[in-house]
Amino acid sequence: GQNIDQPTEMTATEGAIVQINCTYQTSGFNGLFWYQQHAGEAPTFLSYNVLDGLEEKGRFSSFLSRSKGYSYLLLKELQMKDSASYLCAVMDSNYQLIWGAGTKLIIKP
Amino acid sequence: IAGITQAPTSQILAAGRRMTLRCTQDMRHNAMYWYRQDLGLGLRLIHYSNTAGTTGKGEVPDGYSVSRANTDDFPLTLASAVPSQTSVYFCASSDSGTSGDEQFFGPGTRLTVL
Numbered sequence: 023g024q025n026i027d028q029p030t031e032m033t034a035t036e037g038a039i040v041q042i043n044c045t046y047q048t049s050g051f052n053g054l055f056w057y058q059q060h061a062g063e064a065p066t067f068l069s070y071n072v073l074d075g076l077e078e079k080g081r082f083s084s085f086l087s088r089s090k091g092y093s094y095l096l097l098k099e100l101q102m103k104d105s106a107s108y109l110c111a112v113m114d115s116n117y118q119l120i121w122g123a124g125t126k127l128i129i130k131p
Numbered sequence: 132i133a134g135i136t137q138a139p140t141s142q143i144l145a146a147g148r149r150m151t152l153r154c155t156q157d158m159r160h161n162a163m164y165w166y167r168q169d170l171g172l173g174l175r176l177i178h179y180s181n182t183a184g185t186t187g188k189g190e191v192p193d194g195y196s197v198s199r200a201n202t203d204d205f206p207l208t209l210a211s212a213v214p215s216q217t218s219v220y221f222c223a224s225s226d227s228g229t230s231g232d233e234q235f236f237g238p239g240t241r242l243t244v245l
Contacts (some may be wrong), residue, residue: 026173052230064221064236065174072231108156109173117229118189 024048028110033128037089039107041127042095050115056084057109059124065109065123068095096125104124106128132189136160137222139202143243152207152240154222160235161232162228163205165197167218168239174221180205181228212244 034040047056053072057065069078071086071093080081083096095108107124114120135156144150156163161182162223166174180199194216204207204223209216220240225232 055233064238067233070231070233091216111174115229117173118176118179119234122177123171123173 024112025115026112026120028108028122028125029127031128031131034097035041036100036101036102036129036131038096038100039096040100040126040127042097042110044093044095044107044122046091046093046110046112046120047120048114048120050104051088052078052113052115054084054086054093054116055111055113055119056093057111057129059105059109068108094106100129102129102131133168135224137220137237137240139240140142140175141241141243143245144209146213146244147211150209150212150242152209152220152222152242153202154205154207155214155226155236156167156205156222156235156237157203158224158226158235159209160224160226161202162225163199164207164223164234165195165207166221166223167191168221169218177207177220179228186196191222191224214244216242 030043056068057084069084076085081098109124110122111119138153164179165177178197180186222237223234225234
């Protein structure tokens, strides 16, 4: 079956760095997405990885290892507004997104 | 402002009633999707459409139907609502539905079936 695993909840301090991990087993692979979702709002796109390696975009970076079925989202210089859920999703062989349950990130001052 | 709109924002519905959730996008995207989001679970695909005139079943299609008469609109219908369909429903769209295309999401419809 298809499976996306990520931690349910993480806590970090304002100004610090946090890494959110995602492991996956899917039928086929056409890329991995990270989305941010604030409580009561719609998911918004953060990053896309299809090749191994690190993609950096401002304070956010995303890493992919296809051989290990593993990705992480790295958030630097944490701000209170980064408190949200972070969703990992893999595009399978049918170009459909398979979603993890999301990681709720709590930022403390 | 370009984007996706959904209606209604929220709805309380009696079991057995028919309900249509509306979704409209003005980005001229070819692909559109309907997801449901339940606490503790990832987004689950209900139905999708890769282009106007075509639709396909996702992971959890039972009890739902869709149509795609034109590029902009993608309504989701619950023929006879049941309490297990209580959820938050998101409509999304992407340019082509293929690799690398990010999906843009509407604001969601919170549906409660009693």
